[in-house]
Amino acid sequence: MKINQVVMLAVGAFSLLAAAAGSGRADDAVKVGFSASKTGLFASASVTQSNAYELWAEQVNADGGLSVAGVKRPVQLVSYDDQSNPSMAAEIYEKLITSDKVDLLLSPFGTPNHFAVVPILERYKFPMVGSSAASVRLRELKPGNIWFPTSAFPDRMAVAIVQLLQAQNYKTAAILTVQLPFALELKKFLIPALDQAGIKVVASTDYPADIKDMTATLTTIKQAAPDAVIGLTFPADSLLYMQEAREIGITAPFQMLSVGPTYSFFQKRFGANANGIVMMGHWSPHQTAWPKAKPFFDAYVAKFHERPEYFDSALAYMSAEITTQAVARVGLDHDKLRQDISTQTFDTINGPVRFEGVENITTPTMLMQLQDGEAQIVWPKPVASAPFKPKGAWAD
Amino acid sequence: MNSILTVQLLVAALVLGALYSLIALGLNLIYGTMRLLNVAHGEVVMLGGYIAYGMSTQLGLNTAYALIPSMFVSALLGFATYEVVCRPLLKKEQLLARVEANSLIIFFGVSIALQNIAALAFTASPKSYRYLDQIVTIGGASFAAYRLFALGVAGAACIGCMLFFRFSRTGLAIRALLQQRTASALVGIEADRINRVVFALGFAMAGLAGCLVSLTEPISPFGGFSFTISAFVVIILGGLGNLLGSLLGGLILGAIEVYGVALTSSNWHSIIVYSVFVVMLLWRPQGLFTRRTT
Numbered sequence: 001m002k003i004n005q006v007v008m009l010a011v012g013a014f015s016l017l018a019a020a021a022g023s024g025r026a027d028d029a030v031k032v033g034f035s036a037s038k039t040g041l042f043a044s045a046s047v048t049q050s051n052a053y054e055l056w057a058e059q060v061n062a063d064g065g066l067s068v069a070g071v072k073r074p075v076q077l078v079s080y081d082d083q084s085n086p087s088m089a090a091e092i093y094e095k096l097i098t099s100d101k102v103d104l105l106l107s108p109f110g111t112p113n114h115f116a117v118v119p120i121l122e123r124y125k126f127p128m129v130g131s132s133a134a135s136v137r138l139r140e141l142k143p144g145n146i147w148f149p150t151s152a153f154p155d156r157m158a159v160a161i162v163q164l165l166q167a168q169n170y171k172t173a174a175i176l177t178v179q180l181p182f183a184l185e186l187k188k189f190l191i192p193a194l195d196q197a198g199i200k201v202v203a204s205t206d207y208p209a210d211i212k213d214m215t216a217t218l219t220t221i222k223q224a225a226p227d228a229v230i231g232l233t234f235p236a237d238s239l240l241y242m243q244e245a246r247e248i249g250i251t252a253p254f255q256m257l258s259v260g261p262t263y264s265f266f267q268k269r270f271g272a273n274a275n276g277i278v279m280m281g282h283w284s285p286h287q288t289a290w291p292k293a294k295p296f297f298d299a300y301v302a303k304f305h306e307r308p309e310y311f312d313s314a315l316a317y318m319s320a321e322i323t324t325q326a327v328a329r330v331g332l333d334h335d336k337l338r339q340d341i342s343t344q345t346f347d348t349i350n351g352p353v354r355f356e357g358v359e360n361i362t363t364p365t366m367l368m369q370l371q372d373g374e375a376q377i378v379w380p381k382p383v384a385s386a387p388f389k390p391k392g393a394w395a396d
Numbered sequence: 397m398n399s400i401l402t403v404q405l406l407v408a409a410l411v412l413g414a415l416y417s418l419i420a421l422g423l424n425l426i427y428g429t430m431r432l433l434n435v436a437h438g439e440v441v442m443l444g445g446y447i448a449y450g451m452s453t454q455l456g457l458n459t460a461y462a463l464i465p466s467m468f469v470s471a472l473l474g475f476a477t478y479e480v481v482c483r484p485l486l487k488k489e490q491l492l493a494r495v496e497a498n499s500l501i502i503f504f505g506v507s508i509a510l511q512n513i514a515a516l517a518f519t520a521s522p523k524s525y526r527y528l529d530q531i532v533t534i535g536g537a538s539f540a541a542y543r544l545f546a547l548g549v550a551g552a553a554c555i556g557c558m559l560f561f562r563f564s565r566t567g568l569a570i571r572a573l574l575q576q577r578t579a580s581a582l583v584g585i586e587a588d589r590i591n592r593v594v595f596a597l598g599f600a601m602a603g604l605a606g607c608l609v610s611l612t613e614p615i616s617p618f619g620g621f622s623f624t625i626s627a628f629v630v631i632i633l634g635g636l637g638n639l640l641g642s643l644l645g646g647l648i649l650g651a652i653e654v655y656g657v658a659l660t661s662s663n664w665h666s667i668i669v670y671s672v673f674v675v676m677l678l679w680r681p682q683g684l685f686t687r688r689t690t
Contacts, residue, residue, distance in 0.1 A: 047521050206662065207663070212613070213409075214662070219402070219658075239524060239614050247539055265521070265522050269524040396530060
């Protein structure tokens with residue numbers, strides 16, 4: 001082989017490699033920053049959000065990169081542990097903007113961290129789509145640099161619960177509330193809504209998040225024999241409820257555990273006994289009207305070998321989808337991104353999303369139910385993937 | 397009143413109390429012999445839980461087979477912790493004067509390290525699994541069999557420990573160290589060797605408790621702290637360094653939590669538990685079962 005043939009081959013190979021790598025060189029990478037609650041109070045819950053971001057970045061890069069106004073560039077995630085500490089989350093977002101000089105931001109985990117980073121977004125006029133935050137106080141935030149894809153605002157969630165109970169003609173309810181901000185806020189709206197609908201609250205009690213036994217509380221509820229037990233729970237106490245409600249024999253046809261049943265461990269632990277449990281959530285892979293929902297579910301399971309959390313994973317992925325679509329249209333300019341996110345409709349795993357102020361105005365507030373091991377949307381009827389079924393007897 | 401005197405509540409209080417006793421016994425043993433405040437004790441509980449989870453889900457073994465490995469691995473960790481972290485602390489005269497404060501800071505670091513190692517190894521997602529899930533009826537009350545299993549194992553382990561402290565040579569040496577550290581050296585007790593045993597035993601009990609806790613609640617790297625707090629309440633109730641006091645204190649805390657909620661409501665749970673804690677510190681700082689010394 002002559003020398004010029006070798007040179008030609010080398011040049012050809014180099015060109016092929018460059019083409020295979022697309023236009024995405026590492027120094028061209030779009031830096032996307034976020035804080036993750038890897039330690040502390042939110043650590044167990046926030047991993048489902050970080051997983052969704054990781055999956056999104058992997059999919060985007062596998063597709064040749066993030067389209068920045070038509071030019072594909074690789075995505076590089078930059079993240080730090082905020083230790084579930086809102087003030088640390090604020091410091092991290094400032095560092096991401098000023099020191100790491102990220103191009104885009106994804107949101108931190110949980111309502112307190114969202115509130116903490118909003119002043120930083122305002123100071124630097126940096127737009128960011130939120131995710132796992134839910135509070136009526138979000139509506140008080142100045143629109144412009146943050147938007148919330150969730151439809152699980154506590155006031156609307158309370159109305160949805162009451163509507164579902166009314167549709168089943170249930171007349172009495174017992175409420176169990178974990179002493180954490182979201183659950184307490186939801187309870188504040190739920191009790192008047194039940195009262196207004198003529199549904200009698202026969203028992204209502206709060207308990208600390210680290211409670212180790214609910215026997216006495218659930219015995220009281222069993223004696224009250226309500227049609228509905230509404231547990232405003234978090235994952236650990238939702239498991240405690242399931243264990244002890246089965247022992248004590250709570251047979252209410254409506255049993256709700258607001259947060260917990262969509263975590264992967266829950267169905268592994270309870271199997272068929274989990275069927276019939278109602279929970280919060282507005283995304284399901286079984287809603288065929290959202291063609292992106294099932295592929296997201298399948299990709300998540302393939303990568304992490306467990307199901308996505310139907311609330312936090314879905315919202316995190318939606319926030320990344322919205323950011324992706326806006327960047328594809330207008331690039332990385334903050335003013336243009338702000339304008340685009342505020343006015344356009346986005347095609348997500350949860351169907352179309354459009355914002356008015358900080359709120360998603362297209363996705364209705366929904367309730368879900370575990371049926372044959374799958375989380376189905378059961379309320380409201382127009383978007384339901386399956387009809388509500390009363391909770392059956394516990395298996396021995 | 398009839399609603400209070402039920403088998404359901406009694407068994408719930410006993411299960412919770414037995415787990416608290418087992419956890420607090422290990423913590424009190426280490427504190428009593430060396431004045432080391434192991435705030436990483438709850439993380440050892442979680443380690444035991446992960447071993448049981450791993451053996452159940454990865455190896456397909458039932459939890460009964462995980463009891464010994466949980467204790468063994470935790471004991472090894474205790475042994476290593478003593479050799480690497482505590483022995484230097486106890487050897488230096490100038491550090492010995494501030495051993496409680498120093499140990500608090502050191503074990504706080506150990507606690508964070510263990511949490512993060514667990515998060516890296518197992519992810520922070522909560523884990524749970526099924527074992528002895530069938531319902532058993534006793535005296536008209538129904539229980540999941542795993543709760544009775546946890547009660548039986550924790551109870552047997554506590555009684556076994558008390559017999560060990562009462563009748564074995566090493567157990568008697570541990571008690572001697574608990575009562576008179578300086579005098580025990582004069583009668584030939586090798587404190588360094590006993591310290592190693594104490595650490596291994598204390599951690600083993602926490603690991604065993606973790607194995608049982610994994611049956612009743614999801615395990616996660618950051619779930620151990622609440623057990624450390626409960627164990628501190630128990631040893632304040634039973635008396636610092638009082639092993640029998642720990643056992644009884646655990647049962648009392650279990651009863652306070654279950655019957656306190658039954659008599660009031662779960663809204664009062666934390667108020668009742670921490671009021672008892674504060675009252676004990678003010679009224680009987682030496683604990684319910686230790687005589688006040690002047």
